[in-house]
Amino acid sequence: MRYIFVIFSLVLLTFSAGLAQVDTLGVDSILLNIAPPSPISNLTVYDKANDHGHALILEWTPSPDDGAGMNTVMLYEIFRSESPDSPFVNVGSVPLGNSRYDNIGILEKESRDYIPDNTDLYYRVDAVTINPEVRASSEVFGPVRSYSNWFHRGRVPVLLAVLIFGGLMMYFVTVARKGAELYVRPLAGISAVDDAIGRATEMGRPILYIFGLGTADMISTIASFTILSRVAKQVAEYQTQLIVPCYDPIVMTVAQEVVKSSYLDAGHPDAYNDDMVFYITTNQFAYVAAVNGIMLRELPATNIYMGKFYAESLILAETGAVAGSIQIAGTDEVGQLPFFIIACDYTLIGEELYAASAYLGREPIMLGSLKAQDYAKAAVIILSILGIIAANFGLTAFTNIFKVLD
Amino acid sequence: MKRSTLILMGLVVIVFALSWIFKAISFHGVEEHYVLQGFLVTLAAFLTLSIMSFLYRDNPFYKFAEHLFVGISAAFWMSMGFWSTIVGNLIPRLSEGLSNFFKVHYIPGDYNIFFYIPVILGILLLMRLSRNYGWISRWSLAFIVGTTAGLNFIRYLRSDFINQVSATYVPLLVDWQGIGHFFSNLSLSASGQFIMMLANWVIFLGVMCGIIYFFFSKEHTGMFGRASRVGIWILMITFGASFGYTVMGRISLLVGRITFLFRDWMGLNI
Numbered sequence: 158m159r160y161i162f163v164i165f166s167l168v169l170l171t172f173s174a175g176l177a178q179v180d181t182l183g184v185d186s187i188l189l190n191i192a193p194p195s196p197i198s199n200l201t202v203y204d205k206a207n208d209h210g211h212a213l214i215l216e217w218t219p220s221p222d223d224g225a226g227m228n229t230v231m232l233y234e235i236f237r238s239e240s241p242d243s244p245f246v247n248v249g250s251v252p253l254g255n256s257r258y259d260n261i262g263i264l265e266k267e268s269r270d271y272i273p274d275n276t277d278l279y280y281r282v283d284a285v286t287i288n289p290e291v292r293a294s295s296e297v298f299g300p301v302r303s304y305s306n307w308f309h310r311g312r313v314p315v316l317l318a319v320l321i322f323g324g325l326m327m328y329f330v331t332v333a334r335k336g337a338e339l340y341v342r343p344l345a346g347i348s349a350v351d352d353a354i355g356r357a358t359e360m361g362r363p364i365l366y367i368f369g370l371g372t373a374d375m376i377s378t379i380a381s382f383t384i385l386s387r388v389a390k391q392v393a394e395y396q397t398q399l400i401v402p403c404y405d406p407i408v409m410t411v412a413q414e415v416v417k418s419s420y421l422d423a424g425h426p427d428a429y430n431d432d433m434v435f436y437i438t439t440n441q442f443a444y445v446a447a448v449n450g451i452m453l454r455e456l457p458a459t460n461i462y463m464g465k466f467y468a469e470s471l472i473l474a475e476t477g478a479v480a481g482s483i484q485i486a487g488t489d490e491v492g493q494l495p496f497f498i499i500a501c502d503y504t505l506i507g508e509e510l511y512a513a514s515a516y517l518g519r520e521p522i523m524l525g526s527l528k529a530q531d532y533a534k535a536a537v538i539i540l541s542i543l544g545i546i547a548a549n550f551g552l553t554a555f556t557n558i559f560k561v562l563d
Numbered sequence: 564m565k566r567s568t569l570i571l572m573g574l575v576v577i578v579f580a581l582s583w584i585f586k587a588i589s590f591h592g593v594e595e596h597y598v599l600q601g602f603l604v605t606l607a608a609f610l611t612l613s614i615m616s617f618l619y620r621d622n623p624f625y626k627f628a629e630h631l632f633v634g635i636s637a638a639f640w641m642s643m644g645f646w647s648t649i650v651g652n653l654i655p656r657l658s659e660g661l662s663n664f665f666k667v668h669y670i671p672g673d674y675n676i677f678f679y680i681p682v683i684l685g686i687l688l689l690m691r692l693s694r695n696y697g698w699i700s701r702w703s704l705a706f707i708v709g710t711t712a713g714l715n716f717i718r719y720l721r722s723d724f725i726n727q728v729s730a731t732y733v734p735l736l737v738d739w740q741g742i743g744h745f746f747s748n749l750s751l752s753a754s755g756q757f758i759m760m761l762a763n764w765v766i767f768l769g770v771m772c773g774i775i776y777f778f779f780s781k782e783h784t785g786m787f788g789r790a791s792r793v794g795i796w797i798l799m800i801t802f803g804a805s806f807g808y809t810v811m812g813r814i815s816l817l818v819g820r821i822t823f824l825f826r827d828w829m830g831l832n833i
Contacts, residue, residue: 340782379712407704438640439637440632491805496806496809544728556732
């Protein structure tokens with residue numbers, strides 16, 4: 158039995174070795190005998206538009222043997238040189254079926270992928286078969302230069318919007334400065350701020366003002382500073398206690414300045430104390446844990462949430478509701494608005510937060526900008542109606558005006 | 564502190580000490596540092612339950628977990644800010660001597676005089692500590708707020724304004740071939756003509772009424788007021804959908820903690 162097994166194994170081994178030999182010979186012969194494909198044609202290279210330079214785009218007509226003819230092209234290799242006579246360097250490749258390559262360089266001069274600006278460059282594209290040695294090179298294209306652009310023409314709509322909006326804002330700010338009365342409709346949440354401060358004063362309890370997790374560069378946080386300024390001024394007049402726990406150290410620094418100047422404006426600089434505005438931590442849930450603790454221990458009469466909020470919104474608002482505080486919230490974070498709406502007494506939705514800062518501040522610059530925003534919204538309505546008519550009639554020329562390119 | 568509170572705290576400490584012993588025994592032969600592993604799992608369970616005890620009311624266990632969490636995270640972020648931003652990113656681009664002092668790799672090619680600007684702004688910010696020159700820190704704050712507000716203005720104008728305007732350019736009559744064709748091919752599939760037209764009409768009316776709601780310099784009365792009312796309804800429906808979606812995500816987080824308590828800590832295979 159043992160001999161039969163050994164003989165059977167030897168036969169199998171010989172048979173498989175023979176098969177492998179035949180297979181290797183077959184593949185080798187295919188690779189050696191493969192015919193060179195036809196090269197690509199109509200190679201053009203041009204500078205990439207609207208960029209900071211260091212980038213060129215290649216386009217060509219594919220080889221006739223790409224997916225048709227002999228069907229032997231596997232990929233295209235792209236070569237670049239600074240002279241038609243010096244050696245070309247492989248800078249990239251694309252699979253068969255492609256007729257474009259974006260040669261985007263990097264900014265490190267020592268790198269092989271660096272593309273110098275304002276320098277003559279030459280390109281060649283090789284159609285490569287399964288055997289890398291069997292290939293067909295195109296004619297050399299060049300010289301071509303890469304250069305940077307001062308203007309990004311794809312962003313002209315943004316420029317126009319800035320100019321129109323800026324013009325409107327300057328006009329209305331000037332009008333407001335001349336003393337014209339600009340109407341701003343009353344917002345329930347804003348009217349409630351005065352009542353809430355009065356309530357806190359009557360109850361002898363503090364007011365808790367929360368910026369959320371926003372940093373000082375966020376628009377909602379900047380709007381919140383204006384609201385805090387008004388709240389702090391009123392708090393100073395009523396001699397009520399104010400607590401402002403901060404998540405971000407820069408926000409804390411700005412908030413301290415805001416509260417300090419509000420106390421000064423109210424004529425009570427002595428009542429200001431740096432400890433009113435304090436830093437907790439820059440960790441979302443540690444911050445929430447600390448603020449929740451403050452809510453239950455200090456029992457503030459009013460909680461004001463204005464700024465940028467994320468997952469902590471419901472935890473804070475729910476704890477505030479449990480503590481029995483009047484709660485006024487405002488954020489432009491759409492995902493968190495539902496939580497504030499259900500758990501707070503008043504909520505400023507999105508842009509109402511910015512309007513609130515203008516409404517409370519009553520400064521000509523802010524009122525003017527609010528008026529300008531309303532005109533911008535009217536422009537959006539008109540443009541949307543025109544765009545929808547254009548889309549219905551297939552007038553893509555109009556709709557494409559508003560496509561901003563990267 | 565009340566005697567009953569002290570007894571309760573003592574009991575809790577005993578329970579978790581026992582838990583540590585049992586966990587260490589269960590890890591024996593499985594984990595290399597079984598005593599330490601037992602302690603870490605027990606500590607995680609203790610802190611989880613301490614934070615959850617807030618649902619009952621404020622208590623010493625919650626206070627302990629809160630202060631521990633705040634203290635550790637504040638120290639961590641301060642340490643990260645110094646070692647990652649100043650030592651890790653700034654010093655290797657400015658000074659070889661300081662790089663050697665902090666044992667970080669100096670990058671001569673990356674030297675850039677502009678890196679002195681944040682250094683100067685940072686020093687100005689620290690002037691707040693001085694009683695007489697604290698006002699100088701406002702320059703840094705003005706730079707931070709002004710620059711980033713300007714940059715964000717362009718970004719928001721593009722993403723929240725122009726791109727949204729162009730997103731409303733939808734045909735209200737999708738592939739319109741007449742009323743007869745429309746009713747003869749009435750389909751309720753998502754790609755059907757009826758549903759696509761309905762979706763586009765909702766986008767159109769929703770955007771128009773939503774914008775009207777956010778008009779602040781005109782009173783919401785008459786036709787304008789009615790459109791504004793539709794706008795707030797659309798917003799509330801959107802918020803309702805968003806609320807349900809987010810709550811589901813939060814439930815999965817709760818499930819994660821409960822799974823930890825039952826499976827990893829108590830060893831129950833649920």
